[in-house]
Structure formats: structure tokens, C-alpha cells
Amino acid sequence: MRASPSKSPQVLDPEQVLQGLHPLMLSGSLLISAAVGLQYLGQWRVMAWVFGANALRIFLNVLLSKVFARRLAPSVVEWARLAVNVSILAAIGVLAGWSLLLWSYVPFSMFWLYGMNGSGRGRALVYIGVMDGAALLSGCDPFEPLAFSLLAVLSFLMTEKRAELLQRSLEHIIEQREQLAWAQGELRLLHERAFEQEKFSSLGLMAAGVAHEINNPMAFVTSNVNSLYKDLKQQQPLAEPLKEYVDEVLPATLDGIKRVNAIVSDLRRFARGDPEVYSEYDPNEEAKAALRIVQGQLHHVRAELELGEVGNVVGRPQQLVQVLVNMLANAGQATAPGGVVRLSTREETDGIRVEVRDTGMGMTPETLRNLFQPFFTTKPPGMGTGLGLAVAHSIVTGQGGHIEVESTPGKGACFTLHLPRVAHRPSRSTGDRVSAAAA
Incomplete structure (x- = not known):
């Protein structure tokens, strides 16, 4: 701020x-x-x-x-x-x-x-x-100078005091005007950022609609290519050109289709604005989904995935994906070409640990102090609203976890999520507010 x-x-x-x-x-x-x-x-x-x-x-x-x-x-x-x-x-x-x-x-x-x-x-x-x-x-006569001298002293002191009071009043008015101008500037900035956030929300809904529309034709493509692959495998003997399709082209195509379907599914689930229910899920699968979603923003760095045996947890997987997508995107923006962004998971005594580490520019102590404040951002105007990490903090703490941040200017940053094995369940009103903010 x-x-x-x-x-x-x-x-x-x-x-x-x-x-x-x-x-x-x-x-x-x-x-x-x-x-x-x-x-x-x-x-x-x-x-x-x-x-x-x-x-x-x-x-x-x-x-x-x-x-x-x-x-x-x-x-x-x-x-x-x-x-x-x-x-x-x-x-x-x-x-x-x-x-x-x-x-x-x-x-x-x-x-x-x-x-x-x-x-x-x-x-x-x-x-x-x-x-x-x-x-x-x-x-x-001594009383004449005495009388007028007293009058002069009192006139001087009263004039001095009156001018002092007027000066204070003027300073107070100027200070109020400056505070009002500052408040108007803050209000205008908040309005602009709220407008951007509303625009991003609309883009999310549109992305969910586009993903839904892509899902239907991809189902036909998947079914047809899979049927073609099975039919060709059953045809014996095959012509030499068709053998290459059965051995290499069609398996690679099915693998690509599978990845597209996974990305579409992740995008639909990520962009959905409905309140998410608590369920059992695999954090490693959600970590993979988050990395697939932001893969386009990490093309200039080497993205590494290091998954440990963490087992299943109970919580809101969609919200975890949102937190990781935001942190991975920030890490990619803060890291120069050729750097490294690493996403890792491992088990802890009372839950799981998820780390997003980068070799980027790092953060100053002042930035670290204000990192999770709403609307605080170090990005240029139009590049960020300053809400991503604030919402991520609300999501993680709302499920009973906490976030630790370590960073040194010029040496990168590390965001560590500590999540319980079974997420806390806040009251209905609180949970709905967090879900609405996350959307």
C-alpha cells in the first residue's frame, strides 16, 4: 500500500x-x-x-x-x-x-x-x-509611558498569539487537504485494481467456458484416434508405412491428446467459481496440474518437479491448485531466462510440505513485510493487482496451514506451504467468503 x-x-x-x-x-x-x-x-x-x-x-x-x-x-x-x-x-x-x-x-x-x-x-x-x-x-509624567507601554506589550502578545493560532489553523487545513488528496488517490487506485480483478474474474469464467467447449470435440478426437489405433493393431500383416503409425505416430498422438485433455480438465476445475467441498485428494496430482496450467509462463526457465510420498489429504484441491498456480507464475516472472523454478512436496510429522523455489531476483525486507497485504504489488501498473498472494494466504490459513517465505535480494525466493493432513473446516459463512475470494 x-x-x-x-x-x-x-x-x-x-x-x-x-x-x-x-x-x-x-x-x-x-x-x-x-x-x-x-x-x-x-x-x-x-x-x-x-x-x-x-x-x-x-x-x-x-x-x-x-x-x-x-x-x-x-x-x-x-x-x-x-x-x-x-x-x-x-x-x-x-x-x-x-x-x-x-x-x-x-x-x-x-x-x-x-x-x-x-x-x-x-x-x-x-x-x-x-x-x-x-x-x-x-x-x-511616568504614568503616560507606563500606560502606553502596557498597551503596546499586550498588543504585541495578542497579535503574536492570534497569528500563531491562525498559522496552526492554516497548517491543519493544509494537512487535511493533503490527506484528502491522498485518500482520493488511494480510492482511485483501489477502484482501478478492483476493476482489473473483476476483469480477471470474467476472463476466468470465459476460460472455463472455452475449456468446456474444447472438452466435447476432444472427446471425439480421443475416441476416434484410440479406435483407429486399436483397429490398426489388429490388422495383420500391415503395410510398412502403417507399421510406423502403429509403433510411433499414434502412441505419441494419444499421449499428446491425453496431455491436452488433462490441461483442459485442470483449466475447467481451476476456473470454476462454485464453492468447493472438502474431499480427499492427492497433493502430488494437484501439483502436477498446477505446473501444467502455468507451463506457458515458465518456458524461459527450467521447471523442475520433485514429488515425495505424501499420501492423500483432506481439503479443497481446487484452492491448492490456485495457490500453486499463483506462486509458480510469480516465480517465473521473477526469474531470468535460464533460471530454475522448482516445485516439490514431502511429508511432515503433522501434515505435508509444499515448496516453490526459484533462482530469481529475490525480495527486499520491506517487500517481505508487506507481501501478503491486499493490493500490495511491486509489478508495473497493469501487470498485477496485488491480490494473488493475499488470497493465497487466506486460503492456506483458512485450511489450518501457514506460509513461510525466505528470500534474499539477488538470490531467489522460497515459498513453503505447511498444510495439515486434514484441513480445518471453518464456519459456512467464512468458508464461502474464502471461496468467493479465491474465485
């Missing part, structure tokens, strides 16, 4: 935040400057000094933001702006008096002094310290 998304949401860039707030901060600074200047209406010298100092402050701020910001580091520019603003405002306070409108600069400045990096708090403390120090040294 695919892993869940691990991409973390992007954090907002502090410089982007400042750039976005810059027009509003400039407008607010102009408004407060105009209000402070108009407070001294009639005191033209003071009014001119206030307007001139504020105009210089605003000009230097614009110069730092538009010109020097391209040449200097952002932190250097912000500290320079801090020095310009706090020095000019402190000078206005000392020369023109510390009016309440002038003190409103302090909490207002906290908004542009705030940043998402660690220097925001330091700049804010320096700003408040310089303003309060200049006010106290010039004889200002």
Missing part, C-alpha cells in the same frame, strides 16, 4: 507578511502624523517641526523599504527602520511635548515590529525602552 503523505505545510514567510502589511502601516503612520501635527495648530514653529520630522521619518522608511532592502539583509533593514523611527519620535516628544496622540505611535508600531522570527520581540523591547527612557529623562 501506499504510505500516508509526509509533506509538511509551508510556514508563511515573515518578509511576505511585512510586505503585505506595509501599505496599511504606511497609511496608519501618515494618519497619526497628521493628527499629531494638527494638535499644535496655531503653534506654527512646533507644527512645522512636527510635520518636517514626520516627513523625514516616512521618507527614510520608504527609502529603506524600496532601495536598501535590495542590498541589505532583511534583519539589517528592520533594525535600521527601528532606529530611524524611535529616534525621530523620541526627538519629537522631547521638543514638542509628550502628547497622547504621540504615544499612540507606540502600540501602533507593535504591529509592524511583530514578525514570525525571534527578533520581533527584541525590536519591540528596544523600541519601548528607548521611548520610555527619553520620556522619563525629559520629565514626562
